[in-house]
Amino acid sequence: MLTALLLAAAAPTPAALAPSEIVAAAPAADWVAIAPADVLVMELAPLAGPSTRSGPRRVFIQLMPPPFSQGWIGNIRTLAVARWWDGTSINRVQDNYVVQWGDANAKAKAKKLPSGLAVVPESDYATPYRPPFAERPKDVGRTAYIPDIYVDNVGATGTFSGWPLGFALEEAWPVHCYGMVGVGRDMPPDTGSGAELYAVIGHAPRHLDRNIALVGRVIEGIEHLSSLPRGTGALGFYEKAEERTPIVSIRIASALPAAEQPRFEYLSTESASFAAYADARANRRDAFFIQPAGGAEICNIPVPVRRAR
Amino acid sequence: MLTALLLAAAAPTPAALAPSEIVAAAPAADWVAIAPADVLVMELAPLAGPSTRSGPRRVFIQLMPPPFSQGWIGNIRTLAVARWWDGTSINRVQDNYVVQWGDANAKAKAKKLPSGLAVVPESDYATPYRPPFAERPKDVGRTAYIPDIYVDNVGATGTFSGWPLGFALEEAWPVHCYGMVGVGRDMPPDTGSGAELYAVIGHAPRHLDRNIALVGRVIEGIEHLSSLPRGTGALGFYEKAEERTPIVSIRIASALPAAEQPRFEYLSTESASFAAYADARANRRDAFFIQPAGGAEICNIPVPVRRAR
Numbered sequence: 001m002l003t004a005l006l007l008a009a010a011a012p013t014p015a016a017l018a019p020s021e022i023v024a025a026a027p028a029a030d031w032v033a034i035a036p037a038d039v040l041v042m043e044l045a046p047l048a049g050p051s052t053r054s055g056p057r058r059v060f061i062q063l064m065p066p067p068f069s070q071g072w073i074g075n076i077r078t079l080a081v082a083r084w085w086d087g088t089s090i091n092r093v094q095d096n097y098v099v100q101w102g103d104a105n106a107k108a109k110a111k112k113l114p115s116g117l118a119v120v121p122e123s124d125y126a127t128p129y130r131p132p133f134a135e136r137p138k139d140v141g142r143t144a145y146i147p148d149i150y151v152d153n154v155g156a157t158g159t160f161s162g163w164p165l166g167f168a169l170e171e172a173w174p175v176h177c178y179g180m181v182g183v184g185r186d187m188p189p190d191t192g193s194g195a196e197l198y199a200v201i202g203h204a205p206r207h208l209d210r211n212i213a214l215v216g217r218v219i220e221g222i223e224h225l226s227s228l229p230r231g232t233g234a235l236g237f238y239e240k241a242e243e244r245t246p247i248v249s250i251r252i253a254s255a256l257p258a259a260e261q262p263r264f265e266y267l268s269t270e271s272a273s274f275a276a277y278a279d280a281r282a283n284r285r286d287a288f289f290i291q292p293a294g295g296a297e298i299c300n301i302p303v304p305v306r307r308a309r
Numbered sequence: 310m311l312t313a314l315l316l317a318a319a320a321p322t323p324a325a326l327a328p329s330e331i332v333a334a335a336p337a338a339d340w341v342a343i344a345p346a347d348v349l350v351m352e353l354a355p356l357a358g359p360s361t362r363s364g365p366r367r368v369f370i371q372l373m374p375p376p377f378s379q380g381w382i383g384n385i386r387t388l389a390v391a392r393w394w395d396g397t398s399i400n401r402v403q404d405n406y407v408v409q410w411g412d413a414n415a416k417a418k419a420k421k422l423p424s425g426l427a428v429v430p431e432s433d434y435a436t437p438y439r440p441p442f443a444e445r446p447k448d449v450g451r452t453a454y455i456p457d458i459y460v461d462n463v464g465a466t467g468t469f470s471g472w473p474l475g476f477a478l479e480e481a482w483p484v485h486c487y488g489m490v491g492v493g494r495d496m497p498p499d500t501g502s503g504a505e506l507y508a509v510i511g512h513a514p515r516h517l518d519r520n521i522a523l524v525g526r527v528i529e530g531i532e533h534l535s536s537l538p539r540g541t542g543a544l545g546f547y548e549k550a551e552e553r554t555p556i557v558s559i560r561i562a563s564a565l566p567a568a569e570q571p572r573f574e575y576l577s578t579e580s581a582s583f584a585a586y587a588d589a590r591a592n593r594r595d596a597f598f599i600q601p602a603g604g605a606e607i608c609n610i611p612v613p614v615r616r617a618r
Contacts, residue, residue: 093536095531095532095535095536096487096488096531096535122599125600155602155603155604177512178405178511178512179405187596187597188596188597188598188599202487202511202512203486203487203511203512203513203608203609204512204609205609206602206605206606206609207590207591207593207598207601207602207605207609209600209602210599210600211593211597211598211599211600222404222405223404223538223539226404226405226535226536226539227402227404227535227536227537227538227539228536229532229536230532230535230536281516282516284516284520287496287497288496288497288520289497289516289520290431290497290519290520291434291518291519291520292516293464293515293516293518294464295464296515296516297515297606299512300512300513300514300515300516
């Protein structure tokens with residue numbers, strides 16, 4: 001298709017499809033259902049006072065599939081079932097960085113963690129290649145842009161089963177794109193339990209890759225996090241308790257009544273539609289553009305997610 | 310310094326400085342004053358209602374130096390002197406993308422533009438190498454990480470006189486990092502007058518490079534833009550007029566009374582301090598980190614800016 005466009009360049013050609021148009025045209029078979037058992041539903045307290053933004057504030061978080069970060073994700077399931085986050089709060093909003101939530105007084109250890117949480121080793125920040133995962137990436141080390149492996153100046157990156165990943169010769173790891181959700185921790189060798197979580201709300205902080213566990217991504221409602229007032233304390237922590245946004249509840253969606261379970265789907269990163277979408281993100285040829293970039297970083301090719309049709 | 314650290318790796322070593330510590334330790338000579346004549350001061354209407362965030366909302370925008378985007382920047386100076394933006398509003402807030410402001414009813418053309426605005430050609434989205442600019446970048450095409458030229462999968466990038474730039478063999482252009490300010494436009498060949506402006510509030514939309522004029526960057530107060538409620542219309546435009554944030558005024562700082570003129574400075578991108586800072590951003594070795602990334606994209610090495618001391 002690219003070749004055809006180049007050959008036709010001398011004649012007037014209609015503008016190519018925009019990435020959003022490619023996604024809209026993707027056949028149903030290219031979409032993959034996200035199981036409610038893999039979705040967290042976070043309900044924030046409604047905005048106080050008169051506002052054009054009153055109403056429920058729900059944030060939906062998809063958890064990563066095996067083999068990634070499963071120790072922490074197991075803990076997060078335990079915490080959600082124990083309703084551990086109910087009554088906690090969003091405690092930190094640092095501009096162009098992260099929103100963070102959990103027990104605002106975690107240092108006091110007054111709020112007891114449920115029993116049975118795993119202590120996950122640092123080695124689990126990355127995953128060795130092993131089936132079925134090892135069957136996919138074959139092109140680490142290629143420098144040309146191809147749909148599923150991109151080499152940027154942080155290293156090789158790509159997509160697998162709907163997720164953005166970094167790659168080295170024998171391992172892979174999730175990358176800190178906008179909206180990704182990770183596990184707060186203390187100084188190493190602490191790796192965090194999963195009780196303290198954050199979401200990226202700025203330019204991808206790729207220096208955190210392999211230094212913190214990533215467990216999922218916000219797939220709907222991130223505006224309820226990214227538009228919160230920034231904290232004025234160090235690292236964007238709120239200085240006054242009343243600035244914190246209360247968390248009403250965090251549930252695994254499959255634990256909700258069937259009618260309330262959200263149904264999402266993502267565009268298969270192994271589909272032809274995704275390849276065309278990624279190519280269009282890297283080379284915009286729709287009517288607004290005069291100069292295709294010729295490349296795109298992994299975090300500028302967000303995997304499309306939508307409510308199931 | 311890097312070599313010394315590597316040689317010492319077998320012995321216990323103290324953690325290296327964090328990027329913020331390198332910036333804090335930079336000598337005064339490494340900081341460059343930003344002239345008030347190159348700063349726009351945007352005053353937004355105070356937040357309505359009781360809020361922990363009441364008080365003035367001022368956004369400071371540094372304009373780019375020659376030879377970049379000077380046609381549009383000349384227009385912007387004319388518009389500020391004419392007080393054209395006073396009483397306009399912020400009309401669009403699209404999550405992980407941009408905040409946009411200007412005349413909410415621009416299509417009606419009821420609010421007349423000042424006379425004398427230039428129509429800038431598309432060719433000015435990039436700048437040919439010419440003195441003094443041409444004296445700097447000599448390393449385009451190198452693929453290794455070096456402090457002032459980075460090659461990512463969008464192309465060669467680097468810094469010059471305090472700004473993030475993209476490079477090709479014979480030209481350079483500003484890049485769409487977080488906080489950069491650009492000129493809204495209609496379909497090509499329109500290039501925009503400068504009356505409609507936007508700031509990047511999400512992951513760097515590098516596909517816009519060389520497709521839209523960049524004229525500056527927010528150097529203080531971006532939280533007043535990035536934390537605004539997201540618009541629910543197409544492209545994040547607000548659907549109701551009352552959702553828009555009124556702009557009280559936009560002034561060139563040098564037109565303010567002397568005592569009110571903000572004094573900023575940036576860390577010279579040609580300084581040893583900046584080189585050390587950029588290296589530390591790409592290779593975090595401070596105590597929190599266990600795995601240096603080995604590289605960083607240009608937009609993850611933001612040029613430090615502070616109030617003058």
